[in-house]
Amino acid sequence: MADTRIWHQHYPKEVPFHCDYPKQNLACILTNSAERYPGHPAIEFFGKKWTYKQLAEQSSRFANALIALGIHKGDRVAVMLPNCPQAVISYYGILMAGAVVVETNPLYTERELEHHFADSGAVAVITLDVLLQKVRAVKPKTHVRHILVTSIVDFLPFPKNIVYRFKQKKDGSLPNITYNQKILSVSALLKSAEARPVIADVDADNDIAILQYTGGTTGRSKGVMLTHANITVNTIQASVWSYTLEQGKERFLGALPLFHVFGMTVLLNMCFYMGGMLILMPRYDVNQLLKLIGKWQPTFFPGAPTMFIGILNHPELGRYDLRSVKYCISGSAPLPAEVQERFEKLTGGQIIEGYGLTEASPITHCNVAWGKRKIGSIGIPFPDTEAKIVDLQTGEELSVGAVGELAVKGPQVMKGYWNNEEETGKALKDGWLLTGDMAMMDEDGFFFIMDRKKDMIIAGGFNIYPREVEEVLYEHPGVMDASVIGIPDSYRGETVKAFVVAKPGITLFSEELDEWCRERLAAYKVPRYYEFRHELPKTMVGKVLRRKLLEEEMDKIYKA
Structure with a gap:
């Protein structure tokens, strides 16, 4: 990489252009901090805390338990858990043993689980007792040998653990599990396993x-191979970028799911790399989120736009003091400018938009919180990261201001797709990762995402980027949420349809939004149709499932 790029002029003096990255087992992130801060709280879960020493010991026990089960270096082990201490212990225990973590969404259907486990070749699954039947149903079609079962109650403090069990018995939801050589108790394994430290070479x-x-929002999900170096690099990049955060002093709000790549990097990795305390939320709920902020006063809040929108629109927001939050990174979906401005005014902190994708561990770009930034931009590339805009057909680099596909290059970029050389070849070209996102770079080196390549709407020969239209809709004082798709049109080829969620207590009309958009957009970009909904279909991290909206529209057309 060249010594300087145009965007380096906007780096704060505290952020280096290049960093040193240790060649180590990713689990060293935890063990190193446990040596530096043994008595510091590492995790908070429903009022109970675990120190770094306790967390490292439990992870070591889990690693030794896996090794005793015959799980070897390179074996894949699926973690199918919500945000709870067991998710952290499993993650680091698997890495310590030299095995490969396969993060799995607990909400997956049996069909999705079958693909996930079979494609990865997972030999073991760690899951909740209430999800056991779903895992057992797909096990015969996979390579899974062991199912390791835990319960939320296992790590709850007294008396919450008693109350939780009583409630399960009362409503008939207490699972009746017969443990054997194939179905094992995580608690029993941790108690019987050795506590000796183990770090596989x-x-x-x-x-x-x-x-x-990958999320599978644009098709069948693919396994992205991320090496120990990939993840270590991105953890360090994110940490040096957040240079005002202090080692051993920060409190991280764990609202993002740990099984998502964004949550994994900024919570599972960055938090423990910095010796922070992770405040775990098993399930996102805006009421619970506000209570946690009030009680534990987190300083760092990585989230998705829907989380910030939910807070801003909460009817009792005035009851909560959010001024402990000094730094937020928003990812997984575009951050509306209005949301950014309102949230910063509310907290007094900084909320910056970043950009990444699973194939890059995931972060490649971010705005600078305490320096030059541009509203609506994903910011500038991380240290040791290159980026360019390329022509969709020729792959040639485009000039400043031109719209094309964003390509990135850096030590955080994946090794490739698991058992899929064809897709790997399409995504990686001479070390460059083709992101599939349409973007442009301005004269200052700031990058702007226009939209997904597959989401771009071509109406009457004009390219329309849904995000641009959505930004205008978000600016309307009555709009809480919005998404735009292209639907078939006999004359224009495609035309624009907007799905809108109004703020509580407000009634919106198509004519009102049409007038609003026409004042702010070229005529060909203005939605031709509006549909009002109570909510939009989204992934666990708040990314609107445009594919789902499009499928619903196509079903209407076929049935007409």
């Missing part, structure tokens, strides 16, 4: 640490 540049499946 790895080739950091080539050995896979995480097999992270």
Whole structure:
């Protein structure tokens, strides 16, 4: 990489252009902090805390338990858990043993689980007792040998653990599990396993640490091979970028799911790399979120736009003091400018938009919180990261201001797709990762995402980027949520349809929004149709499922 790029002029003096990255097992992130801060709280869960020493010991026990079960270096182990201490212990225990973490969404259907487990070749699954039947149903069609079962109650403090069990018995939801050689209790394994430290030797540049499946919002999900070096690099990049955060002093709000690549990097990795305390939320709920902020006063809040929108629109927001939050990174979906401005005014902190994708561990770009930034921009590339805009057909680099596909290059970029050389070849070209996102770079080196390549609408020969239209809709004082798709049109080829969620207590009309858009957009970009809904279909991290909206529209057309 060249010594300087146009965007380096906007780096704060505290952020280096290049960093040193240790070639190590990713689990060293935890063990190193446990040596520095043994007595510091590492996790908070429903009022109970675990120190770094306790967390490292439990992870070591889990690693030794896996090794005793015959799980070897390179074996894939699926973690199918919500945000709870067991999710953290499993993650680091698997890495310590030299195995590969396969993060799995607990809400997956049996069909999705079958693909996930079979494609990865997972030999073991760690899951909740209430999800056991779903895992057992797909096990015969996979390579899974062991199902390791835990319960939320196992790590709850007294008397919450008693109350939780009583409630399960009362409503008939207490699972009746018969443990054997194939179905094992995580609690029993942790009690019987040795506590001796274990860190498998790895080739950091080539050995896979995480097999992270893409969300599947644009098709069948693929396993992204992320090495120990990939993840370590991105953790350090994110940490040096957040240079005002202090080692051993920060409190991280764990609202993002740990099984998502964004949550994994900024919570599972960055938090423990910095010796922070992770405040775990098993399930996102805006009421619970506000209570946690009030009680534990987190300083760092990585989230998705829907989380910030939910807070801003909460009817009792005035009851809560959010001024402890000094730094937020928003990712997984575009951050509306109005949301950014309102949230910063509310907290007095900084909320910046970043950009990434699973194939890049995931972060490649971010705005600078305490320096030059541009509203609506994803910011500038991380240290040791290159980016350019390329022509969709020729792959040639485009000039400043031109719209094309964003390509990125850096040590955080994946090794490739698991058992899929064809797709790997399409995504990686001479070390450059083709992101599939349409973007442009301005004269200052700031990048702007226009939209997904597959989401771009072509109406009457004009390219229309849904995000641009959505930004205008978000500016309307009565709009809480919005998404735009292209639907078939006999004359224009495609035309624009907007799905809108109004703020509580407000009634919106198509004519009102049409007038609003016509004042702010070229005529060909203005939605031709509006549909008002109570909510929009979204992923666990708040990304609107445009594919789902489009499928619903196509079903209407076929049935007409």
